[in-house]
Amino acid sequence: MEIGCAVATGELVDEADVASDRVDEDSNDESRALDGIRRTLDDAECRQFATNQEHALLVLAVGDTVAIARAHPEIYVPHRPGAEVNEADAVSFSVRAAVFDLAARLHLSEQTVHSHLHIADTLQTRLPLLRDVFVAGLAPYLQVRAAVEASGVVSDPQAIARYDAEASDAACRLAPGAFRRRMKRRAGQLATEPVQVRHDRAHAERRVEFDPAADGMAWLHLYVAAVDAVRIDARLTRTATRLRHEDGQTKTKAQLRADAAVAWLAGDGTPTAAIVRPYLLVDPDGVGQLEGYGQVDPARSGRALRDCPSFGRLYTDPLRPARLTLDRRAYRPSRAQREWLTLRYSLDADAADYTSVDAEVDHVREWQDGGSTDIENLLPLKPRLHRLKSTTGITITARPGGGIRVTTPTGYDSHPPPGGTGSAPGRLNAPSGYADAPPGYAGRRPTEDTDGPPF
Known part of the structure; x- marks a missing residue:
C-alpha cells in the first residue's frame, strides 16, 4: 500500500x-x-x-x-x-x-x-x-x-x-x-x-452497572444471560402493551416499559420497597445536588424533600452541633463524621474520582502512627483505594483548598506545590525512545533512528 x-x-x-x-x-x-x-x-x-x-x-x-x-x-x-x-x-x-x-x-x-x-x-x-x-x-x-x-x-x-x-x-x-x-x-x-463451558464462564461475570447521563437521567445496564434478558424484555413489552390500552393513557410504550422496570426493581408498592438515604442539597432556586450523581431538577428535589422521613444534623446546626473531633482513644469515625465527610467531598468535583457514597473513611495519617480521628485527618475513599493507600507507596491526602492530592512512587504529583516541577502533564517533549529502562522492560517505541512504518 x-x-x-x-x-x-x-x-x-x-x-x-x-x-x-x-x-x-x-x-x-x-x-x-x-x-x-x-x-x-x-x-x-x-x-x-x-x-x-x-x-x-x-x-x-x-x-x-x-x-x-x-x-x-x-x-x-x-x-x-x-x-x-x-x-x-x-x-x-x-x-x-x-x-x-x-x-x-x-x-x-x-x-x-x-x-x-x-x-x-x-x-x-x-x-x-x-x-x-x-x-x-x-x-x-x-x-x-x-x-x-x-x-x-x-x-x-x-x-x-x-x-x-x-x-x-x-x-x-x-x-x-x-x-x-x-x-x-x-x-x-x-x-x-x-459452548456451555464458555457460557458458564461468561455467566459468572453477570452484573449491574450504573452510568450517569445528562439532564438528571441515568442508564442502568444489566449483563445477564440472553435467555433472562429475553424474558425481561418480553414481560416489559406485554405490560406496556396492556397499560397502553387503558383509558386516558398518554405515555408511550417506551415510557411505560421504563416505568415498569423501575417499579419492579425498586419494589414500589411492596413491603420490600427500596429505602435509600441519598444526600441531597437544594439551593434557593430549588435545584438539587444529588450525591453520587450531580444536579437534579427542582421538581424531583422537592419530591425528595417531601418524601424524606427526616433531616440529618451536621455541624452547621447552631443549637446542637455534631461532634466532629474525637479524642485519641477513638479509632472508628462517628456517624456524624461519616455523614459530614460524604457531603463535604460529594460537592468537590476534584475529589469525585476517589470518594463515593459507600466510601470507607480512611485516616490520612495512619491511626497507629499517631493520626487522629478528626475530619482534617479523614478521607471517605472508595473501598478499592483504602488498602491500596495503606499497602503501597501511593499517598492520597486532602488539599487545604479542597480536592484530593495524589502522589505515586514514580514521581507523579496531581497537585505539585507552588514552584514545584510537577510531573505527568508536562512531558510532551520527551524523547521518542525510553531511556534507562529497568530490568525486565521490553520497550517497543521506535527510536529516532528507526525508519517509519512501511506504507
Missing part, C-alpha cells in the same frame, strides 16, 4: 501548509477544487494512520509499565517493618498501583487502563501479526479491540495463529461493524471449548 503521507517518515503534515492549499469556497475552478479535496483527503488519511500508531504505542506502553511493576513490586510496595505482605500480595498490589498510576497520569479510568492492559497482553502473547499492523498504523484501535475480545474463546495454538492471520488482514480493510461480526463468527468456528 502506498500513501502519499508524511507520517511514513515520522513527520505530520504541517497544518499551515494544508490550510494555505484549501480550496476557495467561492471558486468555480473545478480542477482547483478537485486538487483541494484530494489534499484534504490525504491529510485526513495521514492523520488517521498517525492516530493508529500513537494508540498502539499507548496500549503497549501500558502493558510494559505493568510488566515492570509485576517484575519489580518493590517500586510500588516498599518494605515496611511489621507489615504482613507476602510476595504474591506484593505483586498484586504493585500491579494495582501501576494501573492507578497510569489512570492518574493519563486522565483515564482504571477500567480503561485495564482494557488497554488486556489488549497489550493479548497482542504480545497471542496475536503478534495484529500487533504489527497496529503499530504500523494500518489497523484502527476499534478493530484491534474487537479482535482481542473475540479471540478469548480460541485456545488451540494453531487455531489462534489462523485467527491472527485473518484478523491482521481484515482489520486493514473492513469497517468496525463488519469486522466485529466476521471475527466473532470466525472465533466461534475455531473455538475448541464447548
Whole structure:
C-alpha cells in the first residue's frame, strides 16, 4: 500500500501548509477544487494512520509499565517493618498501583487502563501479526479491540495463529461493524471449548452497572444471560402493551416499559420497597445536588424533600452541633463524621474520582502512627483505594483548598506545590525512545533512528 503521507517518515503534515492549499469556497475552478479535496483527503488519511500508531504505542506502553511493576513490586510496595505482605500480595498490589498510576497520569479510568492492559497482553502473547499492523498504523484501535475480545474463546495454538492471520488482514480493510461480526463468527468456528463451558464462564461475570447521563437521567445496564434478558424484555413489552390500552393513557410504550422496570426493581408498592438515604442539597432556586450523581431538577428535589422521613444534623446546626473531633482513644469515625465527610467531598468535583457514597473513611495519617480521628485527618475513599493507600507507596491526602492530592512512587504529583516541577502533564517533549529502562522492560517505541512504518 502506498500513501502519499508524511507520517511514513515520522513527520505530520504541517497544518499551515494544508490550510494555505484549501480550496476557495467561492471558486468555480473545478480542477482547483478537485486538487483541494484530494489534499484534504490525504491529510485526513495521514492523520488517521498517525492516530493508529500513537494508540498502539499507548496500549503497549501500558502493558510494559505493568510488566515492570509485576517484575519489580518493590517500586510500588516498599518494605515496611511489621507489615504482613507476602510476595504474591506484593505483586498484586504493585500491579494495582501501576494501573492507578497510569489512570492518574493519563486522565483515564482504571477500567480503561485495564482494557488497554488486556489488549497489550493479548497482542504480545497471542496475536503478534495484529500487533504489527497496529503499530504500523494500518489497523484502527476499534478493530484491534474487537479482535482481542473475540479471540478469548480460541485456545488451540494453531487455531489462534489462523485467527491472527485473518484478523491482521481484515482489520486493514473492513469497517468496525463488519469486522466485529466476521471475527466473532470466525472465533466461534475455531473455538475448541464447548459452548456451555464458555457460557458458564461468561455467566459468572453477570452484573449491574450504573452510568450517569445528562439532564438528571441515568442508564442502568444489566449483563445477564440472553435467555433472562429475553424474558425481561418480553414481560416489559406485554405490560406496556396492556397499560397502553387503558383509558386516558398518554405515555408511550417506551415510557411505560421504563416505568415498569423501575417499579419492579425498586419494589414500589411492596413491603420490600427500596429505602435509600441519598444526600441531597437544594439551593434557593430549588435545584438539587444529588450525591453520587450531580444536579437534579427542582421538581424531583422537592419530591425528595417531601418524601424524606427526616433531616440529618451536621455541624452547621447552631443549637446542637455534631461532634466532629474525637479524642485519641477513638479509632472508628462517628456517624456524624461519616455523614459530614460524604457531603463535604460529594460537592468537590476534584475529589469525585476517589470518594463515593459507600466510601470507607480512611485516616490520612495512619491511626497507629499517631493520626487522629478528626475530619482534617479523614478521607471517605472508595473501598478499592483504602488498602491500596495503606499497602503501597501511593499517598492520597486532602488539599487545604479542597480536592484530593495524589502522589505515586514514580514521581507523579496531581497537585505539585507552588514552584514545584510537577510531573505527568508536562512531558510532551520527551524523547521518542525510553531511556534507562529497568530490568525486565521490553520497550517497543521506535527510536529516532528507526525508519517509519512501511506504507
